[in-house]
Amino acid sequence: MTEYLHEKLVDTLRAHGVNPALSEDEIDRYPYVTFELPVEYRYTKDGPYKIVGNLTIRSVSDDIDEAEDLRAGIMAAIAGGFGDPSEAEDPAEEVEVVEQEATEEEIVHDYDEFVFSARITDVRKDCMDGVWVIELDYILNQYE
Amino acid sequence: MALEGYNIAFRIGVGSPKVYKTFAGRTQDDLTIAARTRERLTKDDAGATQVAVIGQDVTFRATGLVELTSSTAITRDQLIGFALQAGANAVFVFQYATNGNDMLSGSCVITNLSESSNASDDATLTVDFRVVGAPTFDDDTTS
Numbered sequence: 001m002t003e004y005l006h007e008k009l010v011d012t013l014r015a016h017g018v019n020p021a022l023s024e025d026e027i028d029r030y031p032y033v034t035f036e037l038p039v040e041y042r043y044t045k046d047g048p049y050k051i052v053g054n055l056t057i058r059s060v061s062d063d064i065d066e067a068e069d070l071r072a073g074i075m076a077a078i079a080g081g082f083g084d085p086s087e088a089e090d091p092a093e094e095v096e097v098v099e100q101e102a103t104e105e106e107i108v109h110d111y112d113e114f115v116f117s118a119r120i121t122d123v124r125k126d127c128m129d130g131v132w133v134i135e136l137d138y139i140l141n142q143y144e
Numbered sequence: 145m146a147l148e149g150y151n152i153a154f155r156i157g158v159g160s161p162k163v164y165k166t167f168a169g170r171t172q173d174d175l176t177i178a179a180r181t182r183e184r185l186t187k188d189d190a191g192a193t194q195v196a197v198i199g200q201d202v203t204f205r206a207t208g209l210v211e212l213t214s215s216t217a218i219t220r221d222q223l224i225g226f227a228l229q230a231g232a233n234a235v236f237v238f239q240y241a242t243n244g245n246d247m248l249s250g251s252c253v254i255t256n257l258s259e260s261s262n263a264s265d266d267a268t269l270t271v272d273f274r275v276v277g278a279p280t281f282d283d284d285t286t287s
Contacts, residue, residue, distance in 0.1 A: 042266075044209060045150040045170045050266070119264065139264075 003039055004111035005053040005140050011109070012081030018073045020057065030131070031061030031070055037140070053140035055118075060133050067132040074136060075120070082118035082140060115143040147242060154206050156218060156226075157237035164239050167271075168217035169209030175240060175248075176203045202275035204240065204252065210259060210267035220259070220269055227257040227271070235276060250279030 013020050013033070020033045027034065035057035042050040059070035122137040154173040155164035180199045185191075210220045226236065234253050241247035252273040261267035 043150075043171070045153070045166075045172075047150075049169070049209070 001041070001048045001051065001114075001142075001144060002110070003051050003142065004109075004114060005039055005051060005116075005142050006037055007109070008081070008111050008116055008142070009035070009037065009053075009055070009078075009140065013074065013077050015081070016073055016077035018070065018077055027060075031059060031063070031066040033057065033059050033070055033074065049144060051142040053138075053142075055138040055140050056135060057138070058133055058135040060131060062131050064127075064132050067134050071123075071134040071136065078118050078120075078138060082116045111142075117141045117143075151243050153239075153241055154204055155239045155241070157239075158218065158222075162237060164237075165216065165218050167206055167208050167223065167269075168211035168214035168219050169269075170206060170217075171209065171268075172205075172207040173240075174205040174207075176205075177201075178203075202248075202250075202279055203255075204238070204273040204275075205270060206273070207268065207270045210261070210269050223257065223269065223271055227254045229254075236273075238273065238275075246281055248279050248281050251276050 010020060018033055020035050021027055022034065022036070035055060037053045037055045039051050039053040041048045042052060057074055059067045059074065061067040061070065118141070119139045120136060121139060122135075124135040124137075126133050126135075149172075152173055153166050154170075154175075155166050157164050178201045179197045180201060182196050182198050184194045184196065186194075211217070212219055212221065226234075235251050236253070237249070238252050239247055239249045252275045254271060255274045256270075256272035258270050259267065260270070
């Protein structure tokens with residue numbers, strides 16, 4: 001089973017107007033979003049049946065409102081792209097979701113044959129030297 | 145040469161004629177052969193207890209994910225149905241084999257079935273079997 005959690009996550013966020021970068025990328029302009037997504041395979045005797053990703057994604061800005069808007073956008077995007085939107089802790093109704101282009105519906109991704117789910121496990125907010133960092137922890141699943 | 149765990153399969157015979165099937169979502173099979181012993185100490189043994197093997201208790205434990213659908217393997221609903229059988233219907237034939245190696249076969253009954261489900265992980269199923277009668281161990285491998 002090929003791992004598509006990274007591709008699915010990035011596509012989902014971008015569809016909601018959030019452009020993430022990997023944590024090791026050097027970003028010098030606020031606000032921005034970075035993430036880490038280590039994955040592990042789960043097996044039965046017949047082979048891998050699930051891939052689990054431990055996602056840590058953070059919105060960073062020198063403006064608390066900007067950081068909160070990004071945080072809300074991330075949560076709305078993952079709730080919509082990885083599972084039942086009603087399961088989101090914060091549906092972020094005030095966030096404007098970027099409308100997808102009509103042609104985007106026709107795009108077929110390699111990961112469309114898999115089932116994805118997401119569960120939020122922690123939210124942390126911190127401010128250091130005037131820079132706000134809001135970290136979200138998720139468990140992402142990719143099933144056959 | 146070591147043997148990868150996924151090459152070991154515990155199968156139950158279902159239907160008529162019997163078709164041997166594994167369990168859907170299986171993650172682990174445990175085989176236990178425990179000797180039944182009897183101790184004897186006579187004066188002629190000069191204080192050294194004698195131990196005789198009078199038989200074996202053979203048990204299996206099959207653990208796996210709760211799988212509700214499968215076209216080739218035994219599903220969770222079927223297993224629960226098996227566990228609720230009584231009398232002669234509760235006796236199943238089994239095969240315990242590795243690819244290209246000898247196979248243990250015989251009859252068994254389900255002595256315990258437990259399902260575990262929490263809020264975050266995959267639901268799992270554990271089934272315990274006890275072999276009844278004398279199992280055979282030969283190279284009639286069909287796996």
